[in-house]
Amino acid sequence: MQLSTSTLLLMSGIGVITSALSLIFLWFANKDIKAVRYWALSACFLLAGLLLFKGKGDLPGWLKYIIPNFVVQTAFWLILYGTYQACEQQIHKPTLFNFIFSYAALHIIFIFVIPSYQFRFTLGVLTAMTSLIWMFWGLHRYSYGKYKISTRLIFLSISILISVSLVTVFDVNWGDANTLHQDESLKAQWFIISMFISQLLFNFAFAIMVGEIRHYKNKLSKEQLVNMNIALSKENERAEAHSKLKSEFLANMSHEIRTPINGVIGCLDLLQSTKLSTQQLQYTELAHASANSLLGVINDILDFSKIESGKLAINPEQIDLLALLDSVAKSFAIELSQKPVTLYVDCHQVMHHTLLLDPVRLRQILNNLLSNAIKFTKQGHVQLSLSSQKNTQGKVVLTANVSDTGVGISEQGQRKLFNAFSQCDASTTRLFGGTGLGLVIVKRLCKLMGGDIELVNSELDKGSEFVFSILVDEVHIQQADLEQSMHVPNNIALYSPNDTFLTIMQNQFKSRGFSLSVLDTKNIAKNYYDLIILDLVNCKESGLEYTFLIESAKSHADEVCVINAVNSELSNHLKLGITECSIFYHPFTCYDLMQLFSKKTLQETTEPLILKEDVSAYSLHGLKVLLAEDNKVNQLVATKMLSNWGVEFVIANSGQEVLNILLKTKPNDFDMILMDCQMPILDGYQTTKQIRAAQDYASFKNIPIIALTANAMTGDKEKCLESGMSGYVSKPIEAEALRQEMSNQLASSLNQG
Structure with a gap:
């Protein structure tokens, strides 16, 4: 039984409804793919066009010849546009506009000028075929082989439509039907059926193409991820190389600067050990404090490098807080004497004097804040006020306030305070200088010590006020407080x-x-x-x-x-x-x-005071030491220290000279070696390795070797120990630190013996 054309159109419409719904769901599931929305809309327009063809008799006048045809053609144009989107290309809009305009013009001519159903039908079929061929051409040109399966289905669908459409066009032009409804021929009905089949094939093709797009995107993402990993790996290698170069530069700078500072501080220590007047002793103490402040500047740069790498460490030890504050304040005496600025230190609210904290880091915090306050104050005063109290956890909260009557900080400058390498403004940099690292380091140190720092008040030309706090532990010393032994007059x-x-x-x-x-x-x-x-x-x-x-x-x-x-x-x-x-x-x-x-x-003490250092140093009397040091000033400083302790010594100017001396001496000629790490010809690391491993120096294989090095970066101590050295003392050398390390190594050597 043969179905009527109207029935087939209705059945095709039902099929198109199903296709439209499936494409709409596909759109909602893949909203990130723009092409899907156009394909879904094309199915909706095709459905609307078929319904309009079914009920075109109800449309008024000439609209029944225009609206259904334009709606159907729009469906094909949307397919075309969506395909270009799938290929990540932009269609040439002027060409598309001219194409649509040409169709509209001819269609109107075939309605009003030369009324002809055959011409309108032929124009519609040829326009649709042209759109589909254009789509296939764009897909073939721009997909670059990404959509192999979907392209084959689209080619099959277009082939069916073209072959059936051409036959139908031929029949329509030579038949008697004035509309598709009136054409009850089997070929006309096959045309409708082929449109339905082609729509289904297009739906399958679009669904497969979405999968292929997903696969391509995943493949592209995977390739990008691989390329990104490769780039990150290369960037990481470059960063590591840069970090290594920076570490080597900082280590070398540390050595080159700390070596002469060692000479300055060492000579001042030696000078203080001589008989001096009260004023001379005061001057040497001030010079010593200033040299330590200079050392602090160098440490700031090194510490910033440690902060960047997350290797900044806090090393608490027992200290007298008031003595530390006095030392910090006195280090600014010379600078203060050169300008009408007075420094006040108020400690009346400090109730805990002996504390367990890192003195180097606290001194660093105070030095940075006070040096900034003094630097930015032309006249007036700088005041350091401290207080201490216990919190609920039993920790001592040490709070310090640093205020000044200086230039103050603008609101814009306040936002830059804790940024690395930043100053308040360019004029500040020109007038006062500075690297801008101080407050960055101070803030990190405060946080590492359980506290923080903030600018609580600042006005231009009126001064600034900083407050910082840290958490420390109190050390309870029975009957040992200085106040217990003080003799305070009554009046x-x-x-x-x-x-x-x-x-x-x-x-x-x-x-x-x-x-x-x-x-x-x-x-x-x-x-x-x-x-x-x-x-x-x-x-x-x-x-x-x-x-x-x-x-x-x-x-x-x-x-x-x-x-x-x-x-x-x-x-x-x-x-x-x-x-x-x-x-x-x-x-x-x-x-x-x-x-x-x-x-x-x-x-009033009847018995003479005996310094602890003198008692401890007595154990070093008669010790025989080989001193490896190439710097003449440091040789002088070290030999004077050794002489004061009654230590006998021989000087070697390089690592090679150390080995030459050991070859000519007996095992009992030296009890210990003090080894500088950076020396000409052969450095301390290589020299130590040869002493520990070479057969020629087997008799000195277990001799204590103490590193004397200006390298103070993280890992330098470990490097010394890995090379075979027994101990480590950093420059500038403190007499007590060197004496203690020598005593420890001597005791360890005797115990092993």
């Missing part, structure tokens, strides 16, 4: 023209339960005191006030303490006049005060 008076200093001193005495009388030039001679403290920093040395204050104090007190500027040049008669006074220099700290009160106790 103490203070003269100072500086109100801030007066307030700090009054708070310091009050917090310890002592009273303090305040003097001025009018009442200094009215009463008699056990101790009078004179702050003469702001007095004119050539004026009568200076002489009057000293003479009045001497005649109205058992003891006089004079606080003077570090660059003060007292006249000869005044020097002679105050030789019986205790002399201190600004910045005057709580530690100075405690030293003043402990002075009498030390003087």
